Amino acid sequence: MTGDGPIGEDDLQAFVDGRLSSTRLETVKxxxxxxxxxxxxxxxxIEQREALRARLAFKAQEPIPARLRVSNLMAAPRRTSRINRASIAAAVALLVVGGALGAAGSSWWFSRTMQDTSVADNAIAAHRIYVSERVHPVEVPAxxxxxxxxWLSRRVGKPLTAPNLNAQGYRLIGGRLLPSNGEAAAQFMYENAGGNRLTIYARSGGSEAQTAFRFEEQDGISAFSWIENGLSYVVSAKADRAQLLPIAESIYKQFEAPGGATRGRL
Structure with missing residues (x-):
C-alpha cells in the first residue's frame, strides 16, 4: 500500500488497529x-479498543480447562469421537481467542465480536459513524x-417501514444495511431543520416476544430500545431523555401490529 491513494474506511480501520505501513501511516495522520x-x-x-482489550485481558490469563486440553481429548475412547471432535474445535478456538486477546496487535473488530455487544451498543456505534457523514450518510436516499x-425488509427477514416523523420535526433522508453480530440490520436516518440527525435501527433475533422501553445514554447519545414481534429496535439521537421519549413512542406506534399491547415506560 502506497501513500498516494485516497484515504478510505480500510485505512482508518487499519490506523485504529495499528496495521498501517510507515508511509501510509504518515499520510493518514x-x-x-x-x-x-x-x-x-x-x-x-482507539480508546474503545484499548478499553475493551483491558476488559477482556483476563481471558488470556485463564488456564485451559483440563477437559478441553487436546491431549486429554485425543486420549478419550473412540466411541465418543464425534463429541471429541467438537470439543477439540472448542479447545482450539479457546487457544486462538487467548492468543488474539493477548497479542499486542489484536484486531479491534475481533474483540468487539468476542464481547457479544448488545443491539443497543451496535446501534449507537452505527449512529456515531454515519450521522457525521455529510457526503454519504445513507446508502439509499429517501x-x-x-x-x-x-430491500431492508428482505435482508432483515421481517417487514419494516420507515416511520413518518414529520410531526416531530424530522424528515427521512434515507437508510442503509448494516452487519450486526452475524445478522443483517437496517438503519433509517432522519434530520431536522437544525441539522440534528436521528437514526432508527432494526434487526431480527430478539430473544423475547416483547419488552418495555429501555433507555441508555453513551457520551451524549441517547437511545431507547425495545423488542417487538421478534425484532429489536433502537432509536438514537443527540437529545435528552424527555426529548427522545415521545419520538420513540411515535415510532413504536407506527411499527406496532394491530392489537399490540401498550408499551411500558422506564
Missing amino acids: VFLASNPPLASQVQRE EQEAHLVQ
Whole structure:
C-alpha cells in the first residue's frame, strides 16, 4: 500500500488497529489532522479498543480447562469421537481467542465480536459513524423510499417501514444495511431543520416476544430500545431523555401490529 491513494474506511480501520505501513501511516495522520471531527471519532474508536482489550485481558490469563486440553481429548475412547471432535474445535478456538486477546496487535473488530455487544451498543456505534457523514450518510436516499424499505425488509427477514416523523420535526433522508453480530440490520436516518440527525435501527433475533422501553445514554447519545414481534429496535439521537421519549413512542406506534399491547415506560 502506497501513500498516494485516497484515504478510505480500510485505512482508518487499519490506523485504529495499528496495521498501517510507515508511509501510509504518515499520510493518514496528515489527513486526520485536517479533519478534526473525523480525528476525534477515530480517537474514540482507539480508546474503545484499548478499553475493551483491558476488559477482556483476563481471558488470556485463564488456564485451559483440563477437559478441553487436546491431549486429554485425543486420549478419550473412540466411541465418543464425534463429541471429541467438537470439543477439540472448542479447545482450539479457546487457544486462538487467548492468543488474539493477548497479542499486542489484536484486531479491534475481533474483540468487539468476542464481547457479544448488545443491539443497543451496535446501534449507537452505527449512529456515531454515519450521522457525521455529510457526503454519504445513507446508502439509499429517501427519494427511493419504497425500494429502501423493500430491500431492508428482505435482508432483515421481517417487514419494516420507515416511520413518518414529520410531526416531530424530522424528515427521512434515507437508510442503509448494516452487519450486526452475524445478522443483517437496517438503519433509517432522519434530520431536522437544525441539522440534528436521528437514526432508527432494526434487526431480527430478539430473544423475547416483547419488552418495555429501555433507555441508555453513551457520551451524549441517547437511545431507547425495545423488542417487538421478534425484532429489536433502537432509536438514537443527540437529545435528552424527555426529548427522545415521545419520538420513540411515535415510532413504536407506527411499527406496532394491530392489537399490540401498550408499551411500558422506564
